[in-house]
Amino acid sequence: MVKLKKYNGFLKLFVIFLTLFFIFSCSQKNYNLTKIEGKQLPITEKGNETPQIEKFIKPYRDHINKDLDSVLAYCPETLDKSTGKWQTTIGNLMADVCLEKGNVVFKAREKKNIDLCLLNHGGIRAILPKGNVTTRTAFEIMPFENSLIVVALNGNQILDIASYIIKEKKPQPLSGMTFTIAKDNTAKNILIQGKPVDTNKTYYVVTNDYLANGGDNMNFFLKATDKFDLNYKIRNVLIDYFKEVDTIPVKNDVRITVE
Amino acid sequence: MKRREFIEKTAASTALLSLGLSLSSFETNDIKHLTILHTNDVHSHIDPFPADDPRNANKGGVSRRAALIETIRKENPNVLLLDAGDIFQGTPYFNYYGGELEFKLMSMMKYDASTIGNHDFDNGLDGLYAQMPHATFEFINSNYDFKNTVMNGLVKPYKIFNKNGIKVGVFGLGIELDGLVDKKMYKETVYNNPVEVAQDMTQLLKKDEKCDLVICLSHLGYNYRDDESKICDLKLAELTQDIDLIIGGHTHTFLDKPTIVKNKAGENVLVNQVGCYGINLGRIDFYFDKNKAHTNQGKSIIV
Numbered sequence: 216m217v218k219l220k221k222y223n224g225f226l227k228l229f230v231i232f233l234t235l236f237f238i239f240s241c242s243q244k245n246y247n248l249t250k251i252e253g254k255q256l257p258i259t260e261k262g263n264e265t266p267q268i269e270k271f272i273k274p275y276r277d278h279i280n281k282d283l284d285s286v287l288a289y290c291p292e293t294l295d296k297s298t299g300k301w302q303t304t305i306g307n308l309m310a311d312v313c314l315e316k317g318n319v320v321f322k323a324r325e326k327k328n329i330d331l332c333l334l335n336h337g338g339i340r341a342i343l344p345k346g347n348v349t350t351r352t353a354f355e356i357m358p359f360e361n362s363l364i365v366v367a368l369n370g371n372q373i374l375d376i377a378s379y380i381i382k383e384k385k386p387q388p389l390s391g392m393t394f395t396i397a398k399d400n401t402a403k404n405i406l407i408q409g410k411p412v413d414t415n416k417t418y419y420v421v422t423n424d425y426l427a428n429g430g431d432n433m434n435f436f437l438k439a440t441d442k443f444d445l446n447y448k449i450r451n452v453l454i455d456y457f458k459e460v461d462t463i464p465v466k467n468d469v470r471i472t473v474e
Numbered sequence: 475m476k477r478r479e480f481i482e483k484t485a486a487s488t489a490l491l492s493l494g495l496s497l498s499s500f501e502t503n504d505i506k507h508l509t510i511l512h513t514n515d516v517h518s519h520i521d522p523f524p525a526d527d528p529r530n531a532n533k534g535g536v537s538r539r540a541a542l543i544e545t546i547r548k549e550n551p552n553v554l555l556l557d558a559g560d561i562f563q564g565t566p567y568f569n570y571y572g573g574e575l576e577f578k579l580m581s582m583m584k585y586d587a588s589t590i591g592n593h594d595f596d597n598g599l600d601g602l603y604a605q606m607p608h609a610t611f612e613f614i615n616s617n618y619d620f621k622n623t624v625m626n627g628l629v630k631p632y633k634i635f636n637k638n639g640i641k642v643g644v645f646g647l648g649i650e651l652d653g654l655v656d657k658k659m660y661k662e663t664v665y666n667n668p669v670e671v672a673q674d675m676t677q678l679l680k681k682d683e684k685c686d687l688v689i690c691l692s693h694l695g696y697n698y699r700d701d702e703s704k705i706c707d708l709k710l711a712e713l714t715q716d717i718d719l720i721i722g723g724h725t726h727t728f729l730d731k732p733t734i735v736k737n738k739a740g741e742n743v744l745v746n747q748v749g750c751y752g753i754n755l756g757r758i759d760f761y762f763d764k765n766k767a768h769t770n771q772g773k774s775i776i777v
Contacts, residue, residue, distance in 0.1 A: 246506060246640055246686045246762035248718070253732035253758040253777040255748055260522070262538040268582060269537045272520060275575050279566050354566055360596060424656075 283351035287457035292465055294343040296336060296386070301396075301473065303336075303386045305343050305356075307466035309453075310334055310390035316452045317363045317421040320445045329365060330407050330418045331391030333376060335431045338423065339388070348463060353453040361423040362448045367441035370414035375435035377402035380471065395472045404472075423449055506762040508640050510689065511543060512556045514723030515750035517564030517593065518576055523751070534752040540583045542755055550759075552638045555584060558723035559591025559648070559693035562602075564751070572597055577608035585611040587633060589646030589691035590618065591723055595659045599623050614646040614691060617671040619664035632675055634683060640762055643679030646691040647672065647710070649724055668694060668705055669713050676716035687760060690720045696727040696747050711735035711743040719744045719758060726750040731777040732758065742775060 294305035314332035321329050341355035377394050380387050381402060394405040405412040412418075422436065424444070429437045457463075522535030547553050557580065562573045573594075580588070588611060594602055603624045606613075616631040632645040647668040651660045672690065679685045690710070697706040707722040715738045728749035737743045748754035 245684060246764060248687065248760060248773050249505075249763040250761040250773060251744065251758065251775045251777075252761075253744060253746060253756075253775075255729065255731070256542060256755045256757050258522075258534050258538050258542065258753060258755060260532040260538075263541040264535075264537040265540040265544065268540045268579065271579070271582065272536070272575070275567065275571065276521065279570050282570070283566060351566075354569075358564075360563070 283354065284349050286347040286349055287454070288348040288460050288463055290343055290345055290348050290463040293345045294463070294465065296339045296342070299386045301380075301386050301471035302389065302469065304465055304467060305339055306334070306336065306386050306388035307390070307468065307470065308343070308463070309339065309356075309449075310388035311466065312456045313363060313388075313421055313449065313452055314390045316456060317365065317445055317447065320363075320447055321365050321419070321421070321443065324445075325365075325443060327419060329391070329421045331373075332389070332421045333392075333426070333433075334388040334422060335426055335433070336385040336387050337431065338425070343463065348457050350454055350457075353450050353457060357448075357450040357453060359425075360448060360450075361425050363421055363445040363452065364424050364427040365443040365445060366420050366422060366427050366436050366439040367417050368420055368435065368439060370412050370416050370418065372435040372438055373405065373407065373412050373418055374402065374414070376420075377405055379433065379435065389470050393470045393472075395474055397474050421445075504764055506638060506640050507550055507552060508637055508642070508687070508760045508762070509546060509550045509553045510556065510719065510721075510756075510758040510760065511546060511553055512558065512721045512746070512748065512756040512758075513539070513752060513754075514558035514693075514721070514747055515560040515591065515726050516557070516576070516752045517560055517750060518562060518568040518573070519565055519751040520567050520575060520579065521565075530751065530753055536579050536583075536752065539752055539755060540579075543583055546757070552640075554586050554635055554637060554642060554644075554689075556644070556689070556691055556721055557585060557588035558691050558721050558747070559589045560593045560723055560750075561588060561591070563593040563596045568596075572601055573605040574608050577605050581608065581610040586635060587612040587614050587644055587646075587691065589613070589693055589723075590615050590629065590648050591693040592649055592651065592655050595651070595655045595663075598659045599625055599661055599663065603628070614644055615648050616645045616675050617666040617668050618648050618651075619666060621664075622662035625663070632679060634679070634685060640687065640760075641683070641685045643675075643683060643685035643688045644691060645672070645675040645679065645688075646693075648693050649695065668692075669710060672710060672714045672717065676714060680716035686762060687718050688716055690717050692720050693723045695725040696722050696729075696745070697725070707745045707747070708733070708735055711737055711745050713738060715739040715741065717743055718760075719746070721756065722747040728754070732756075734775060734777065742773075744775070744777075 296303045296305050310332040318329045340358055392407050394402045397403045426433045427436050519534050520536050523530040523533050525531050561576050562568050567575050606628055612633050613629045614633055615629050620626050620629055635642045650665050679688045692707050695706045697708045698704045707720045727747045732744045732746035735743045735745055746756050748756040
């Protein structure tokens, strides 16, 4: 018995020694980085697929596709942002729809009316093709999450809007406002809701949150005296509109006249 | 009986001794190989681009990425799979499911960690919080303070991965949210100076924790030519030390190969970013050696 105890004690010490030796020998030297190789691996159609992943995605994809491809309206001709120097059919439509749908929310909340709508030409990301209009169409035209903001501007900033449009030489989506570009490249006959612009008056302009923050150099929006977030995504504005109408109107009316 | 016990124990200790010797002798000449795989700004691109896409026709796709990752894992099981943020936003998958599928697929591919990009706030902190149960990987960010938000405790400031004996310290840096993300989305999240935070992190990971490798997952952006004062990955690499690799995102920068930058101590830092939308997978292989004869030659970087 005594002997065994002795052995055990010895063994215990021996094991402790071994363990310490181990730890010491392992930690005395860290691994040294000797070589690094870096490259980019493209993911292409040449690569294999993973059946398990494909199977997992499928029900999600099928549900989205079914929803996105359900027909909401009919478009009699293709509306394209690249056909038109100062206004386009798709720009007119989008600005009109944003004004109309935005005003429902604004009026209910603030008991006021929106006077005009200004969006940006660059924000229209796709055409509205002739044929069936679906939710997918709305996603293509408006893939971003931008939402409607109403900005209170005074009449001087309305003049700035006209100057901006002339300077940028792009068909910016515009609704509720018309003007003429004079021979000297200045704006005249600026009308808001059919009435001459009054520099002492406050106008309510609906736009998107990106532009309201001065995006695309629309610095006049930064002079806003008040701002109202409608919490209404532009894509949802389009989807709601498409659900309401049967046939999309082709809006060819002239909003900016060139002298 | 006693004799028998004695013999058994002696035999055991001899075995242990010889095992110990063989292990230590094996380790001194051992070369360890770690493969870092990474993505950034995948932006909900789960399906490949359609064949008629004008820019990225037939590129990307989670299913193919998963297959490529699996092939690499078979070749070297010692893989760390990372993402540099902006997992969310960009396809209807996000609009319909709020990021659920993105997180589930990344979990299936066995991602180890991701940092947080500005678009990961697109459904607000609550939207991100709601998807957390679907992620089996870690969220790492060191310069956002989520203390007064629902995300408190769900994002780690750093994580040390032990990969086959190699200690890899990973920390994360996020971009300034003010002006980029609506305040109502990020609420009480506090943004701290990324360079200062990086200095604290490298001190902790390299000096205190003695990591063999320190990786920064960054969503600061590669560089900003029109704004020299803005912090970016290239600048971060120059202003700090003890970071071995910066895996970046945000600027959707496609690089032909990783960039090598000299840090504050004159050492090389690798900065990489693989564009966006899951079009590329970044691969960085690190080889470690315990043999002094090799390490004296210094490290070679092949890009």
